[in-house]
Amino acid sequence: MTRVTATKRSTPGAPRAGGGRRRPDHGAWFLVLPALIPILVLSVGPLLYGILLAFTDSQSGRTRPTQWIGALNFRDLLHDTLFWESFRIGLVWAVGVTVPQFLLALGLALLLNQELRLRWLARALAIIPWAMPEVVVGVMWRLVYNPDAGVLNETLRDLGLGDGRDWLSGLGTALPAVIVVGIWAGMPTTTVALLAGLQNTPRELHEAAAVDGAGAWRRFRTVTWPALRPVALAMVALNLIWNFNSFALVYVLTSGGPGGRTRLPMLFAYEEAFRYGQFGYAAAMGCVMVAVISVLLALFLVGRLRAGDDT
Amino acid sequence: MRTSTTGRIGQYAALLAYLVFLAFPFLWLLSTAFKSPRELGSPHPGWIPEDPTLDNFRQAFDEQPLLRAAGNSLLAAVGAAVIAVLIATPLAYVMARGRTRLAKAATGWVVVSQAFPLVLVIIPLFLVLKNLRMINSLAGLVLVYVVWALPFALWMLVGYVRAVPAELEEAAAVDGAGRLRTLVSVTAPLLVPGIVATGLFAFITAWNEFFFALVLLKTPEKQTLPVVLTHFIGAEGVADLGPLAAAAFLATLPSLVVFAVIQRRITGGMLTGAVKS
Numbered sequence: 294m295t296r297v298t299a300t301k302r303s304t305p306g307a308p309r310a311g312g313g314r315r316r317p318d319h320g321a322w323f324l325v326l327p328a329l330i331p332i333l334v335l336s337v338g339p340l341l342y343g344i345l346l347a348f349t350d351s352q353s354g355r356t357r358p359t360q361w362i363g364a365l366n367f368r369d370l371l372h373d374t375l376f377w378e379s380f381r382i383g384l385v386w387a388v389g390v391t392v393p394q395f396l397l398a399l400g401l402a403l404l405l406n407q408e409l410r411l412r413w414l415a416r417a418l419a420i421i422p423w424a425m426p427e428v429v430v431g432v433m434w435r436l437v438y439n440p441d442a443g444v445l446n447e448t449l450r451d452l453g454l455g456d457g458r459d460w461l462s463g464l465g466t467a468l469p470a471v472i473v474v475g476i477w478a479g480m481p482t483t484t485v486a487l488l489a490g491l492q493n494t495p496r497e498l499h500e501a502a503a504v505d506g507a508g509a510w511r512r513f514r515t516v517t518w519p520a521l522r523p524v525a526l527a528m529v530a531l532n533l534i535w536n537f538n539s540f541a542l543v544y545v546l547t548s549g550g551p552g553g554r555t556r557l558p559m560l561f562a563y564e565e566a567f568r569y570g571q572f573g574y575a576a577a578m579g580c581v582m583v584a585v586i587s588v589l590l591a592l593f594l595v596g597r598l599r600a601g602d603d604t
Numbered sequence: 605m606r607t608s609t610t611g612r613i614g615q616y617a618a619l620l621a622y623l624v625f626l627a628f629p630f631l632w633l634l635s636t637a638f639k640s641p642r643e644l645g646s647p648h649p650g651w652i653p654e655d656p657t658l659d660n661f662r663q664a665f666d667e668q669p670l671l672r673a674a675g676n677s678l679l680a681a682v683g684a685a686v687i688a689v690l691i692a693t694p695l696a697y698v699m700a701r702g703r704t705r706l707a708k709a710a711t712g713w714v715v716v717s718q719a720f721p722l723v724l725v726i727i728p729l730f731l732v733l734k735n736l737r738m739i740n741s742l743a744g745l746v747l748v749y750v751v752w753a754l755p756f757a758l759w760m761l762v763g764y765v766r767a768v769p770a771e772l773e774e775a776a777a778v779d780g781a782g783r784l785r786t787l788v789s790v791t792a793p794l795l796v797p798g799i800v801a802t803g804l805f806a807f808i809t810a811w812n813e814f815f816f817a818l819v820l821l822k823t824p825e826k827q828t829l830p831v832v833l834t835h836f837i838g839a840e841g842v843a844d845l846g847p848l849a850a851a852a853f854l855a856t857l858p859s860l861v862v863f864a865v866i867q868r869r870i871t872g873g874m875l876t877g878a879v880k881s
Binding site for chain 1: 619630632694721723725748819867
């Protein structure tokens with residue numbers, strides 16, 4: 294039933310424009326299936342399967358058949374202090390990367406939106422990190438942070454600010470150090486999205502406000518920001534999700550060390566699944582991550598949208 | 605609108621600070637790649653290599669099977685890009701032109717699937733591919749990459765399809781061309797630049813991908829470049845910096861070149877409207 298209606302509606306102007314010659318049109322399904330099947334088999338299917346796995350004792354390489362164990366995995370997770378510690382680190386990382394990155398990217402986007410010389414060069418350079426493999430970004434920053442041959446400690450020594458330290462293996466410095474890398478790596482996406490948003494703000498309004506004598510800050514508050522808000526909110530929400538789920542950068546930089554100080558939830562779940570073979574338990578972690586992130590995001594978005602209504 | 609001179613100077617200073625922040629890690633990588641072992645061990649490493657050498661590159665190729673890894677990466681990335689574009693273009697067309705429930709469902713899925721942590725996807729995929737005997741195979745990896753590249757590919761392509769005026773297709777329909785005929789001979793040619801850009805973007809994503817490759821490829825003969833790169837870093841986190849930097853630099857080159865080709869299109873596409881000013 295639904296198929297028929299879907300097909301009919303999916304034929305846009307063509308048959309109507311063709312006059313009375315209405316013939317059954319199976320073109321739409323022919324066009325849709327090649328993409329739909331892989332999405333169903335390799336994306337929707339595995340996700341549902343993954344959620345089911347969370348309620349089993351599935352393990353890698355064992356001979357006994359997998360059994361349903363109800364919510365046992367989740368009950369275990371509740372008392373798994375290591376997991377919740379990793380969860381906390383994940384939240385600190387996600388917020389610590391997203392917020393400064395947003396502010397920095399907003400500044401850069403505002404600059405790139407001005408008519409400055411060399412703007413083309415700045416735009417090209419600003420998006421280069423986008424093209425790099427995350428592993429290379431990690432390697433690059435390992436070279437920067439290297440205690441002996443790294444440029445950071447060398448610069449500190451030149452400036453007479455002490456001998457520097459081993460940033461990535463210090464208990465106190467490891468998480469801030471990887472957060473800086475996270476900020477750096479995500480700058481291009483956020484900047485380009487905000488720049489696109491900026492260029493949709495009405496230029497005439499801006500000029501009118503300037504004529505009325507509004508300063509730069511007031512023009513930003515009253516003209517730019519209202520137009521930019523939807524893009525900004527979407528970007529922050531997406532970045533929070535992406536960062537919370539990120540893996541490769543920190544895997545290359547610290548593999549979660551020292552002493553678990555940078556073990557993001559994804560690293561924790563990866564080890565649980567592919568080092569210790571606890572598929573069911575790791576799937577349960579994945580479910581908890583989705584659930585908590587959805588709730589936090591819903592709260593964030595509802596809160597921001599409501600704040601927007603008041604002003 | 606005029607900005608005061610001090611304001612201008614401030615803006616340039618800020619821009620310069622941004623550029624330094626964004627560029628210095630890459631410049632340091634380059635510098636490290638060309639330094640001699642003696643200089644890498646010195647207590648005062650400088651920005652410019654004192655006696656530039658290609659030894660690090662030679663050593664990198666000796667230590668790890670970089671060429672084979674690059675071949676694997678190329679195969680996976682090209683395969684994923686071609687298949688993704690072939691199957692995404694028709695769906696994107698339907699999504700852009702029709703207002704079917706299906707198109708809405710697909711769009712919704714594209715958004716929702718972004719929120720799920722990969723671990724929830726990779727465990728079932730691992731089990732499924734294992735049953736199909738496609739673990740440790742590039743074919744299995746390509747399949748995964750195709751699905752993984754689809755959301756963004758669809759999003760880009762829908763935009764490009766919308767840019768082709770529907771009137772053109774209606775005119776073709778008046779002339780008696782069927783739906784498929786219209787798509788192939790009228791719409792597709794106009795979409796070619798967009799399809800190429802989307803394919804190149806999918807290529808970069810697959811070339812750079814690490815997590816799936818790490819989980820799915822077990823033997824060194826099958827592994828892709830990002831995975832092989834991590835082998836330069838020892839278990840204790842100690843790495844031979846010169847060869848590591850050289851290999852990392854080489855692994856970035858293909859994406860940088862492809863990126864340079866589509867860069868204008870990506871920023872251009874996202875920044876339409878800016879052109880007039």
